[in-house]
Amino acid sequence: MGATKTDHFTEQQNAMATLAKALGHPARIAIIDYLLKVNACICGDIVNELPLAQPTVSQHLKELKNAGIIKGEIEGNSICYCLNMDALQKLAQYCQSIISTQDTQNNSCC
Amino acid sequence: MGATKTDHFTEQQNAMATLAKALGHPARIAIIDYLLKVNACICGDIVNELPLAQPTVSQHLKELKNAGIIKGEIEGNSICYCLNMDALQKLAQYCQSIISTQDTQNNSCC
DNA sequence: TTTATATATTGCAATATTACGATAAAGAAT
DNA sequence: ATTCTTTATCGTAATATTGCAATATATAAA
Numbered sequence: 086m087g088a089t090k091t092d093h094f095t096e097q098q099n100a101m102a103t104l105a106k107a108l109g110h111p112a113r114i115a116i117i118d119y120l121l122k123v124n125a126c127i128c129g130d131i132v133n134e135l136p137l138a139q140p141t142v143s144q145h146l147k148e149l150k151n152a153g154i155i156k157g158e159i160e161g162n163s164i165c166y167c168l169n170m171d172a173l174q175k176l177a178q179y180c181q182s183i184i185s186t187q188d189t190q191n192n193s194c195c
Numbered sequence: 196m197g198a199t200k201t202d203h204f205t206e207q208q209n210a211m212a213t214l215a216k217a218l219g220h221p222a223r224i225a226i227i228d229y230l231l232k233v234n235a236c237i238c239g240d241i242v243n244e245l246p247l248a249q250p251t252v253s254q255h256l257k258e259l260k261n262a263g264i265i266k267g268e269i270e271g272n273s274i275c276y277c278l279n280m281d282a283l284q285k286l287a288q289y290c291q292s293i294i295s296t297q298d299t300q301n302n303s304c305c
Numbered sequence: 306t307t308t309a310t311a312t313a314t315t316g317c318a319a320t321a322t323t324a325c326g327a328t329a330a331a332g333a334a335t
Numbered sequence: 336a337t338t339c340t341t342t343a344t345c346g347t348a349a350t351a352t353t354g355c356a357a358t359a360t361a362t363a364a365a
Contacts, residue, residue: 087320087353093246094221098228102221109216110323111204118208121293124300129341136203141324143343148322162332163341170297177290183231183283190234198350199323220353239311251354253313258352272362273311307365314359322351329344335337 104176107152112137112145117168120155126167128157214286217262222247222255227278230265236277238267 091099108114112135119134120126132142146166149155153172158165201209218224222245229244230236242252256276259265263282268275 087318087351089220089222089321089353090246091221094225098221098224102219102224105215105217105224106219107215109212109219110199111201111208111212112199112323114208114212114215115204117293121296132342136200137323138325139342140326140344144323147343159332161341162339164343168293168297170294173290173293177287177294180283180287180290183227183278184280184287186231187278187280222353242312247353248355249312250314250356254353257313269362271311274313309362309364311362312360315357317356318354320351320353323349325347327345330342332339332341334339 101176101179103152104154104172107148107154108176110145112142113149116142116145116149117154120166120168126158126165128164128166131166211286211289213262214264214282217259217264218286220255222252223259226252226255226259227264230276230278236268236275238274238276241276 094102108117115135116131119131123130128146131146132139135142137145146155146157150157150166153169155166156169158167204212218227225245226241229241233240238256241256242249245252247255256265256267260267260276263279265276266279268277
């Protein structure tokens with residue numbers, strides 16, 4: 086085995102899992118933090134910023150892009166990456182909905 | 196290789212990645228959704244609810260517990276699981292901080 | 306005590322992820 | 336045209352994850 090049974094879960098559940106999974110690595114969190122800090126969309130700088138080789142960073146960027154968390158735009162011979170707030174907002178909303186749902190139920194357990 | 200270089204990143208980054216990673220599987224999202232729905236902390240029911248074998252569910256529960264997202268309490272011969280809002284709140288706060296940071300910068304890119 | 310019920314652990318196979326060196330691709334600079 | 340710069344891709348090794356059958360553990364019920 087080893088393959089996730091995505092077909093057994095709802096689209097919403099798979100979508101949230103995909104987003105969360107993309108954030109599930111410290112290098113990718115660091116990339117987000119950096120993009121947030123510099124705001125302007127530099128790219129090669131990320132390689133300098135992280136303690137990882139260029140192909141590894143490129144791979145992490147690809148995963149963030151696939152999950153829709155960042156966008157990339159060609160700019161000359163370099164590529165400008167920046168955050169895609171839509172995706173991040175979806176995850177934030179999901180977390181928020183969990184919290185507010187639980188709040189209204191003043192949970193009686195544990 | 197294959198091992199994540201956690202030692203090169205900040206504690207905050209590793210913490211967020213750990214939380215997100217725990218949410219990075221549809222089965223674990225489904226477990227959270229279910230715990231939220233039933234509120235009261237049933238456990239064996241999760242096995243009935245999910246399209247996965249008991250050992251697989253047990254493993255997912257273990258991962259959620261390790262990440263601090265759920266708590267388990269022995270109750271007779273069964274175990275009562277429920278959500279740990281502290282952990283979920285941390286992730287929600289992180290997402291929210293990204294969004295509000297970006298908001299204040301009216302990002303000029305892509 | 307024996308049996309049933311509930312959950313965890315072990316062991317294993319299939320697959321996925323992480324990391325990087327080597328190399329390719331493509332525009333910029335000379 | 337050649338070289339430099341920037342990023343992506345390929346190939347591969349190490350490790351992690353997913354999933355389950357079999358089994359262990361532990362309490363409840365009989």
